[in-house]
Amino acid sequence: MRIGFIGLGIMGKPMAKNLVKAGYDVLVADKFAPKAVDEVVAAGAQAASTNMEVGEKCDIVITMVPNSPNVKEALFGEDGAAKTMAKGKIVLDCSSINPIASREICAELEKLGIDMLDAPVSGGQPKAIDGTLAFMVGGKQEIFDKCKPILEKMGSSVVLCGGIGAGNVTKLCNQTIVAVNIAALAEAMQMGQMCGVEPQKIFEAIKGGLAGSTVMNAKAPMMMDQNFQPGFRIDLHIKDLNNVVDAAKTVDAPIPLTQTVLEMMKVLHHDGDGSCDHSALLKYYQKLTGEVLHH
Ligand code: NAD
Secondary structure, three states: OEEEEEOOOOOHHHHHHHHHHOOOEEEEEOOOOHHHHHHHHHOOOEEOOOHHHHHHHOOEEEEOOOOHHHHHHHHHOOOOHHHHOOOOOEEEEOOOOOHHHHHHHHHHHHHOOOEEEEOOEEOHHHHHHHOOEEEEEEOOHHHHHHHHHHHOOOEEEEEEEEOOOHHHHHHHHHHHHHHHHHHHHHHHHHHHHHOOOOHHHHHHHHOOOOOOOHHHHHHHHHHHHOOOOOOOEHHHHHHHHHHHHHHHHHHOOOOHHHHHHHHHHHHHHHHHHOOOEHHHHHHHHHHHHOOOOOO
16 A cells, blocks of 8 residues: 655654654655755655655555645645546545535545545644654544554554544644643733732643643743643644634624634734744733743
8 A cells, every 4th residue: 555645744753753653655745845856765765756656656646735735735736646546546635624525525525436534633742752642633534543543653542533534623722722721821920020029930740630631741841941842833823723613603603712822823924923832822821921930
């Protein structure tokens, strides 16, 4: 079986390398990132010069690109992989996109006799490198069963959440929870320092209790160090929260917390902080108060 991999960015590059490491025959393409292509080829993959070549030569085509328009372009654009894929082949889209777009893409592929799963991930670059990502998957059970062993080479958790789009709905839930958590952490740490308690003491005292979280353990030290190296960029999180807004609108779901944090992130984007890690939500509070969080 040959696996195609389109999109070798922060996440795609290590994920493709892990497939090579697991012994799969992997054909990669990313016309915008030739250095990443060279790096994955050096690790044992083969390079395709176009997405159409990937479609033609592979049984399963994985896409790991930024957002819905990029997935549509990679599959159906001028150089779209789906144009050359034979009936019975599978698209495995690991990008975090709008679930409505996942359903549209799946419907287009179905017309060509191609199956699809949406399989976004949580875990970020370190877990992509370690092969310990968490996959949230949507699609048919039999396609999931075929693809699960492949996903398990890139992740430590692979859960079928429902039909097509269910993976991206679950990913949007993940992104809301993370965004609101980071904002709450920043707000509380800033308030605590302004009330006269050292942030490090606040962190130490509450991390083992109910307020403790993976978000707190990862992001509180970054906030106290004023280290906003990504990680996960504010701009990508804005993309995800905009997708939450779009998805919620279709079912009239109330999302006041998501809306608030999205507005905060947009302020940071307009201030030139869009490429910072999402822990830079702290900057929103620092700018309002003129006070910088310290250790
Ligand atoms: P990235 O911007 O680093 O990489 C995307 C890659 O896709 C780029 O190399 C780009 O050249 C390529 N690409 C775009 N359109 C293409 C096309 N038509 N044909 C071929 N290649 C194309 O993004 P990333 O951080 O790797 O994220 C990818 C997806 O994973 C996004 O949806 C993101 O939200 C999600 N995600 C990212 C993280 C993270 O921590 N970075 C964590 C979880 C999920």
